[in-house]
Amino acid sequence: MSNDVEEPAGGEKKRRVRYGMLVDLRRCVGCQSCSVACKSENEVPLGKFRTWVKVVEKGRYPDVSRHFLPSFCNNCEKPICNRNCPVKATYVRDDGIVMVNMHRCIGCMYCMASCPYDVRYINPLRKIVQKCHWCAHRLDAGLLPACVETCLGRALIFGDINDPNSEISQLLATNPVVTLKPELGTQPHVFYIGADADTMDPTRGVDIDHVHFHEPY
Amino acid sequence: MEPISPVTVLYNAPHQIPFQLPISQYFYFTGLSAGSFVISVIAVLGGKVEYKPLGKIGAILAPLCLILAPMNLLVDMTQPARFWHLMTYLPGYVNWKSPITYGVILLSTYPISATIYAYFVYAGNQKYAKIFAILGIPLAISVHGYTGFILALGKGRALWNTALMPTLFIVSAMVSGIALMIIMAILRNVFFMKDATEEEREKDATLIHGLGGFLGAAIITDLFLIFNAVLVILTSSKEAFEAAHLLLWGKFALEFVGIEIVLGGLIPLFIVFYPKTKSSFKWLSFASVLTMVGIFAMRFTVVVGGQSVPLH
Ligand code: SF4
Ligand code: SF4
Numbered sequence: 001m002s003n004d005v006e007e008p009a010g011g012e013k014k015r016r017v018r019y020g021m022l023v024d025l026r027r028c029v030g031c032q033s034c035s036v037a038c039k040s041e042n043e044v045p046l047g048k049f050r051t052w053v054k055v056v057e058k059g060r061y062p063d064v065s066r067h068f069l070p071s072f073c074n075n076c077e078k079p080i081c082n083r084n085c086p087v088k089a090t091y092v093r094d095d096g097i098v099m100v101n102m103h104r105c106i107g108c109m110y111c112m113a114s115c116p117y118d119v120r121y122i123n124p125l126r127k128i129v130q131k132c133h134w135c136a137h138r139l140d141a142g143l144l145p146a147c148v149e150t151c152l153g154r155a156l157i158f159g160d161i162n163d164p165n166s167e168i169s170q171l172l173a174t175n176p177v178v179t180l181k182p183e184l185g186t187q188p189h190v191f192y193i194g195a196d197a198d199t200m201d202p203t204r205g206v207d208i209d210h211v212h213f214h215e216p217y
Numbered sequence: 218m219e220p221i222s223p224v225t226v227l228y229n230a231p232h233q234i235p236f237q238l239p240i241s242q243y244f245y246f247t248g249l250s251a252g253s254f255v256i257s258v259i260a261v262l263g264g265k266v267e268y269k270p271l272g273k274i275g276a277i278l279a280p281l282c283l284i285l286a287p288m289n290l291l292v293d294m295t296q297p298a299r300f301w302h303l304m305t306y307l308p309g310y311v312n313w314k315s316p317i318t319y320g321v322i323l324l325s326t327y328p329i330s331a332t333i334y335a336y337f338v339y340a341g342n343q344k345y346a347k348i349f350a351i352l353g354i355p356l357a358i359s360v361h362g363y364t365g366f367i368l369a370l371g372k373g374r375a376l377w378n379t380a381l382m383p384t385l386f387i388v389s390a391m392v393s394g395i396a397l398m399i400i401m402a403i404l405r406n407v408f409f410m411k412d413a414t415e416e417e418r419e420k421d422a423t424l425i426h427g428l429g430g431f432l433g434a435a436i437i438t439d440l441f442l443i444f445n446a447v448l449v450i451l452t453s454s455k456e457a458f459e460a461a462h463l464l465l466w467g468k469f470a471l472e473f474v475g476i477e478i479v480l481g482g483l484i485p486l487f488i489v490f491y492p493k494t495k496s497s498f499k500w501l502s503f504a505s506v507l508t509m510v511g512i513f514a515m516r517f518t519v520v521v522g523g524q525s526v527p528l529h
Contacts, residue, residue, distance in 0.1 A: 048232070054529065055228040066227075071529060080372055086317035087302040088310060104310075106302050107295025109235035110317055116373030118528035121232045127295040184372060198224045202527045203459045205224035209468040211527050214233040 017095045018189075019134060020161035021148075022168050022177070023070050025194040027155035030055055030068040034147035034156065041135060041146035047214055048121040050132040051147050056199040067196040070156070072147075073098065073119040073132035074180065074188030081111035081120065089129075095160075096189060097136050102128050116184050121214075134158070161189070234524045239293035241516040243286050244364050245393070248386065248512065250282035251361035252394010254331060256428075258350040258357075261338060267420045271428075272346075274401045275394075276335035279357070283328045316366040323363055327356040361390040368519065375457035376450060376464075376523035385442045392435040393512040396485075396505035399428050403502050422498075429501050432508065433489040440482050443515075459526045469522040472514045481511010 030053055038044060038051040054069040079098045082090045089104035090111055100111075105128040112120040112129060120131040135145035143149070148156040159168035177191040180200055198204045257275020260268040291297045303321045305311060311318055334349035365383030372378045402425050410418055447465070450457040464473040485504035487494075494500035 049230045052230040053228070054226065054230075056224060056226050058224040060223060071230075080370070083312075084315050084317070084370060086312055086315040086321070088312050089302075104299075104302060105296065106299040108290075108317060109293070109295070110315070110367070110371075112232070112235035113524065114371040114373060116528060118232055118373075122235075122295055129295075201455070202529050203455055205226040206229075206527055208459050208462060208526065211231060211525065213231045213525075216233045216237060 015162045017160045018162045019075070019095050019097060019139070019158065020168055020172070020189045020191065021072060021134065022157040022171055022191045022193065024155045024157065024171070025068060025192060027153040028053075028068045028070060029153050030066070031152060033150045033152060034070055037146040037150035038132070041138075045124055048123065050119070050130070054199060056196070056205055058198055058205070067199040069195065069199045071117075071119065072134070072190050074117055074186065074190045075134060077187035077189060078185060080114045080116070080186055084110050084114045086110065093136065097133050099133055099136060100129055100131060102126060105129050116181050116186060117188075229529065231527055231529065234521060236520050236524060237293070238517070239289040241513070241520045243289040244386070244516045244520065245513050246282045246286035246289070247361050247364055248390035248393050248516070249397055250279045250286065250331075251357040251387070252390045252392070253282070253398055254279035254353060254357040254394070255391065256394055256398050257338070258354055261346055261350050267424055270405060270421065271398065271402060271424065272338055274405065275398060276338040278397060278401065280328050280331045280335055283331065287324055316363055316370055319359075319363045319366065323356060323360040327353070327360045330356055358387060362387050368523065373528055374523045375454055375526065376460040376519065379446060379449070381442060381446050385439075385446065388435065388439045388442055389512050389515055392432070392439050393509050395428060395432045395435055396508040399425060399432060399505040400502055402428065403498050407498065425498070425501065426496060429489040429495055429504075432505070433486055436482055436486050436508065440478070443478070456526050460523065463522050463525055464518060468525065469518045473518045473522070476514035477511045477518060480507050481514060485511070
C-alpha cells in the first residue's frame, strides 16, 4: 500500500490520510485509564484487552524505577495478520487501520498466531477475533479514540502522520522515537518516546517456564 | 545468579495461546496420510508382486487419515458453521496469499485423488493406479508441506519462522507414515496370513524388515534436521534462544528431549539397526509405536512450545 499520494478527480494532489499513534512515556503515569476507557467503549469482555499498560519495575533499592508500556494494535503498514487471514476477514482501510470483519471471521486464529505483538483475542461471546482498531467508528464520526480522549497526562497523541501540520507529525519529527520489534518489518504505527528497553523486551522479567497465558475462551 | 539490574513485570496481559492440541493433531494426521501415501506409491510403482500388500495398506490409510485431519480444524474454529467462507474460491472473498488457502485447495483435491487411487489399487488396475500414484505424489507432499508454511509464515514466533519448517514437516511425515505402515503390515502378517504358505510369509517378513530400514533412514534425516534447527535457534535472536530453552531444558523438555528425541528417535533407531532386534516383529512394532508417539510429541512441542514464548 504505497499510494501515499493519489490523484483525486479535481487533478490537485491530495495526500492519503495515514493515522498513527504516539505514546509520550515521559507523560504516562501508568493509571490504566486507557485500558478502562477502551473496555467500556468497545465492550471488551472480561479477561481480554485491546489496550493495556504493561508495568515493569527495575533496579535495586535505592536505585529503582517503574516503567509503563501502553499497548495497542500497531496497525502495521505491512500487517502479517492481514497477509495470513484466509478469508479476508482482516482487511486494511485506506487510512492504514487494520480491521476485522466480524461477519466473515471464521475464528481460525491464524492471525493471532501470526501477530508478533499478541494484541488479538477471541471474543468469548461473539466467538470471533477482535483487536484494537483505534476506535475507527469514533474516527469516522470525527472523534478521537477513547483512550486518547481519556488519557489524563496527554501521553497519547493521535493523528494523521501524513499531514505535516498535525501535532503527531511535528512530535515525530522533533523527538527520538522507537517502535516495537522494528526488525520484523511489519512497520508498526504506534511510536514511543522514552520507552525503556527492558520493558519493551517481552522476555525480560518473566519466568519463561511459568508465563500465565489467558485460558482458551 | 541474580542479574545486574533485576527486572520484574508487575502487570501484563498475555492473551490465550491460539493453536492448541487440535492443530497439533491436524498436523499429525495429515502427516500420517502423506507418509503412508508415499510408501504406498513407492510399492505400487516398484511393481514387484510381493510389494502389493504394502500398496494396498497405504492406499487405504491415506484417505482415512485425511478424513480425520480436517475434523480437528472444524473443532478448533470458533465459527465452524462458517467453514464455507474458505471454499468460495472467489478472488474478493478468499485471500490467495494465505497458506491456509493453499491448504484448502490441497485438502479439497488430495483426498479425491487419493480415494480414486485407492479404488484402482484395490480393483487391481495397475495402469490407472500408477497414473493416480504419480498425480498424487506432489499433492501428498504439498498437503503436508503447506502445514510447514502455516507455521513458517507466522513470523512473530521465533521457533516457527524458519525455512526449514516445510522440509522438517515432510520428513517427519515420512517417519510417522512408515511407522504406521510397519504396524499395519505386521498385524496383517500375524493375523491375516494364517493360510498362506511358508514361502509367502517369509517374503512378507523380508518386506517388513525392509520397511524397518526405511524407517531408520527417515529417522536419521529427521534427527539431522532437528539438530540443524536447534543449533540455529540457540544462537539467533533472543526469542529464539528462549524457545530453545523451553524445548531443551525448560517447560517442554520432557516432550521434546524425552519423548521426541530419545523415545521417538534414538531408541527406535537402535532397534531397527541392532542385529538382534531388527529381525523381530515384536521389537519392530515396539519401535514403530515409539516413533509415532515421538512424532506426535514433535507436533505438540512445535505448535504449542512455539507459542509459549511471550510476545509482549
Ligand atoms: S499489531 Fe498485530 S494485529 Fe495489529 S496490524 Fe500489526 S500484525 Fe496485525
Ligand atoms: S481468526 Fe478470523 S480474522 Fe483471524 S485469520 Fe482467521 S478468519 Fe481471519
